[in-house]
Amino acid sequence: MKATMKDVAALAGVGVGTVSRVINGVKVKEITRKKVEAAIDELSYEPDEYARALKTNRSNTLALILPTIWHPFFSELAYYIEEELSKQGYKLYLCNADGDPEKEYEYIQMVKQNKVDGIIGITYSDVDKYVSSNLPFVSIDRHFSEDVTYVTSDNFGGGTLAAKELVMRGCKTVAYIGGFSPFPNETVNRREGFLSYCRDKKVPFKILDMPEPITDLHNQILRFIKENDTIDGIFTVNDFMGLTVLETLKTIGKTAPQDFQLIGFDGVRMAHERKYTLSTIAQSVPLMAATAVDAILNKIKGIEVPKRIILPVNFVSNNTTIELR
Amino acid sequence: MKATMKDVAALAGVGVGTVSRVINGVKVKEITRKKVEAAIDELSYEPDEYARALKTNRSNTLALILPTIWHPFFSELAYYIEEELSKQGYKLYLCNADGDPEKEYEYIQMVKQNKVDGIIGITYSDVDKYVSSNLPFVSIDRHFSEDVTYVTSDNFGGGTLAAKELVMRGCKTVAYIGGFSPFPNETVNRREGFLSYCRDKKVPFKILDMPEPITDLHNQILRFIKENDTIDGIFTVNDFMGLTVLETLKTIGKTAPQDFQLIGFDGVRMAHERKYTLSTIAQSVPLMAATAVDAILNKIKGIEVPKRIILPVNFVSNNTTIELR
Numbered sequence: 001m002k003a004t005m006k007d008v009a010a011l012a013g014v015g016v017g018t019v020s021r022v023i024n025g026v027k028v029k030e031i032t033r034k035k036v037e038a039a040i041d042e043l044s045y046e047p048d049e050y051a052r053a054l055k056t057n058r059s060n061t062l063a064l065i066l067p068t069i070w071h072p073f074f075s076e077l078a079y080y081i082e083e084e085l086s087k088q089g090y091k092l093y094l095c096n097a098d099g100d101p102e103k104e105y106e107y108i109q110m111v112k113q114n115k116v117d118g119i120i121g122i123t124y125s126d127v128d129k130y131v132s133s134n135l136p137f138v139s140i141d142r143h144f145s146e147d148v149t150y151v152t153s154d155n156f157g158g159g160t161l162a163a164k165e166l167v168m169r170g171c172k173t174v175a176y177i178g179g180f181s182p183f184p185n186e187t188v189n190r191r192e193g194f195l196s197y198c199r200d201k202k203v204p205f206k207i208l209d210m211p212e213p214i215t216d217l218h219n220q221i222l223r224f225i226k227e228n229d230t231i232d233g234i235f236t237v238n239d240f241m242g243l244t245v246l247e248t249l250k251t252i253g254k255t256a257p258q259d260f261q262l263i264g265f266d267g268v269r270m271a272h273e274r275k276y277t278l279s280t281i282a283q284s285v286p287l288m289a290a291t292a293v294d295a296i297l298n299k300i301k302g303i304e305v306p307k308r309i310i311l312p313v314n315f316v317s318n319n320t321t322i323e324l325r
Numbered sequence: 326m327k328a329t330m331k332d333v334a335a336l337a338g339v340g341v342g343t344v345s346r347v348i349n350g351v352k353v354k355e356i357t358r359k360k361v362e363a364a365i366d367e368l369s370y371e372p373d374e375y376a377r378a379l380k381t382n383r384s385n386t387l388a389l390i391l392p393t394i395w396h397p398f399f400s401e402l403a404y405y406i407e408e409e410l411s412k413q414g415y416k417l418y419l420c421n422a423d424g425d426p427e428k429e430y431e432y433i434q435m436v437k438q439n440k441v442d443g444i445i446g447i448t449y450s451d452v453d454k455y456v457s458s459n460l461p462f463v464s465i466d467r468h469f470s471e472d473v474t475y476v477t478s479d480n481f482g483g484g485t486l487a488a489k490e491l492v493m494r495g496c497k498t499v500a501y502i503g504g505f506s507p508f509p510n511e512t513v514n515r516r517e518g519f520l521s522y523c524r525d526k527k528v529p530f531k532i533l534d535m536p537e538p539i540t541d542l543h544n545q546i547l548r549f550i551k552e553n554d555t556i557d558g559i560f561t562v563n564d565f566m567g568l569t570v571l572e573t574l575k576t577i578g579k580t581a582p583q584d585f586q587l588i589g590f591d592g593v594r595m596a597h598e599r600k601y602t603l604s605t606i607a608q609s610v611p612l613m614a615a616t617a618v619d620a621i622l623n624k625i626k627g628i629e630v631p632k633r634i635i636l637p638v639n640f641v642s643n644n645t646t647i648e649l650r
Contacts, residue, residue: 037352061418064419069404069407071595071596075396093416095411102354240598240599270397271395
C-alpha cells in the first residue's frame with residue numbers, strides 16, 4: 001500500500017496543508033519541517049504525479065546531472081540541451097555528480113519538492129532506489145531496473161559498423177580495447193556489436209577488457225599489443241581510450257594509419273569549430289539532446305514516453321584509418 | 326580551540342559540502358544527516374549564526390553565463406565553479422549566451438527579481454547598460470565601464486613570458502597571431518605583453534591581427550607565414566589558434582618544434598585526465614573558479630571586493646617547443 005499525504009500528516013501530527021507546503025518548498029517552522037520530512041522518509045511517501053500535474057506553478061527548471069561537464073562529449077550534450085530548453089522557456093541547473101550519489105540525490109529531492117520539474121541524467125552511481133518510474137527522469141546511456149526512460153545511441157550497431165569498416169580497409173586481426181563499469185550501461189553493447197561481427201564473418205579478434213577504475217593503462221595496452229603482434233585494426237570503447245592507444249603505441253614507434261588502423265566511439269570535438277580527434281563512430285549529440293529534452297518535457301506533461309529510445313550513429317573517417325577510393 | 330566545519334566533516338567521515346548542506350537545512354540522506362549531527366554535538370561545533378542569517382531567504386542559486394559550454398576552457402571553469410558552489414550549498418544555472426544578449430539579460434532580470442542571487446559571467450556582448458555596480462555580478466576576462474568586479478589572469482605577464490620562453494629556446498624572429506574582438510577584453514594584453522618584451526629586448530617580430538569574426542583563417546595564416554619566412558617562433562592569442570596554426574603549417578610540411586616553435590595561451594585540456602594540447606601559457610582554472618566564487622559570494626553578503634583581481638599564469642612545455650637542459 002502506497003502512503004498518502006494524509007498518512008504523512010497523521011504520523012507527523014500536522015495538517016495535510018502543512019505537508020503540502022513542505023513538499024512544495026514553502027517555508028514552515030524548522031521543527032515542523034523536520035517532523036514532516038521524517039514522516040515522509042519513514043513512510044517512503046512520494047507525491048503523486050497527478051497531484052503534481054494539477055499545480056500550475058511549475059518551476060520551469062530542469063537539472064542536468066553529468067559525471068563531469070569537463071569532457072567534450074558531455075559539454076557538447078549540455079550545450080545542445082541548454083539551447084533546446086532555452087527555446088522552451090526552461091532554465092537548466094548543472095550538476096557534476098562525479099560519482100557522488102549524495103549530489104544526485106539532492107536534485108531528486110528538489111524534483112519531489114517541485115523546485116525542479118525534472119532531471120536528465122547521465123549517472124553511473126547507485127541511485128536506483130531513488131529513481132522510480134513516476135519521477136520525471138530521463139536517463140542517457142544507462143538503464144534502471146525501474147521503468148525509467150532512457151535515450152541511447154545504437155551502441156551495438158556502432159560496434160558492428162566499426163568492425164566492418166576496419167575489415168573493409170584490409171585489417172586481418174582486429175582488437176577491442178575498453179574498460180567496463182560495475183554499473184549497467186549501454187557501452188558494453190559497443191563491445192558486443194564488434195565481437196558479433198567478427199564471429200559472424202570469422203575475423204580473428206583479440207580483446208583487452210579492463211575493470212574500472214583502470215590502473216596502469218599505458219602498460220596494459222603495451223603488454224596486450226606486444227603479446228598480440230598481428231593486430232592491425234583496433235576499436236576502442238570511446239575516443240579517449242583511442243587517443244590513449246595512439247599515444248601509447250607512438251612510444252614504441254607505431255603510428256596510425258600506417259602501422260595499424262584505429263576507430264574510436266563518441267565523435268568528440270573540443271568545440272563546435274574543431275575537428276574530430278580520430279576516426280570514430282560518431283553519436284549524434286544534437287539529436288540526443290533534442291530527444292532527451294522532448295522525452296522529459298513529455299513526461300512532465302504526463303504524456304507517455306517509450307522506455308528505450310535508440311538513435312543512429314555514423315562512421316567518420318579521419319586521420320587514423322586509410323581512405324577508401 | 327573552536328571546532329571548524331572541517332573537523333566536523335572529518336569526524337563524520339563526509340565532505341565539507343555535506344556538513345554545509347546539513348547546517349543549511351538542505352536535504353541529505355537521513356543516515357548522513359545523523360552522522361553529521363552527532364559530530365556537531367560531539368565537537369560542540371557552532372556554525373556562524375550571522376553568516377547563516379544572511380543566507381536565509383536567498384535563492385541559493387547563481388547563474389554562470391558563458392559564450393558556450395562546449396569549449397574545454399569554459400567547461401573546466403564551469404566544472405570548478407559548480408564544485409566550489411556545491412560546497413557552499415549553492416546551485417548553478419548554466420547559460421550559453423552564444424552572443425545573444427537577450428539570454429544574458431534574462432538572468433540579470435532574475436537577479437533583480439531575487440530568483441538568482443548573482444551572476445558569474447564571461448560575456449563579450451553589449452550588456453553594459455544592464456550591468457551596474459550594485460548588481461551582484463562578477464565578470465571574467467572582460468571589464469565594464471561600470472564598477473564591476475572582474476577576475477582575470479595576468480595576460481600581459483603571460484605574453485611577456487611566452488616571448489621570453491621562445492627567445493630562450495633560440496628563436497630569432499617571433500610572431501604574434503590572434504584575432505581581436507570589438508568588445509573590450511583582457512586578451513589584448515597577451516599581445517601587448519608579448520610585443521613589449523620583443524621591443525625591450527630588440528627581438529625582431531611580426532604581427533598577424535585578424536578582426537573577429539575571422540574569415541579565411543587558413544589562408545590568412547599561410548600568406549602571413551609565406552611573406553615572413555624567417556619566423557621561427559610563434560605565440561598565439563589562445564590554444565585553439567595555436568592548434569589551427571599547427572594544422573595549417575602541416576599542410577606545407579612544417580611541424581613543431583622541428584621547423585618552428587609554438588606557444589599558445591589558456592592551457593586547455595579535453596578533460597581532467599587528458600594532456601595539454603601544445604606548449605602553452607596555462608591559466609590556473611581552479612584558482613580562477615575559486616576566486617570568482619569567493620568574489621560573488623562576498624558581493625552577495627555586501628562585503629567589499631576589489632574591482633580587478635589578477636591571477637598568475639605559468640608556462641607549460643609540451644610538444645611544440647624544444648626541451649631545455
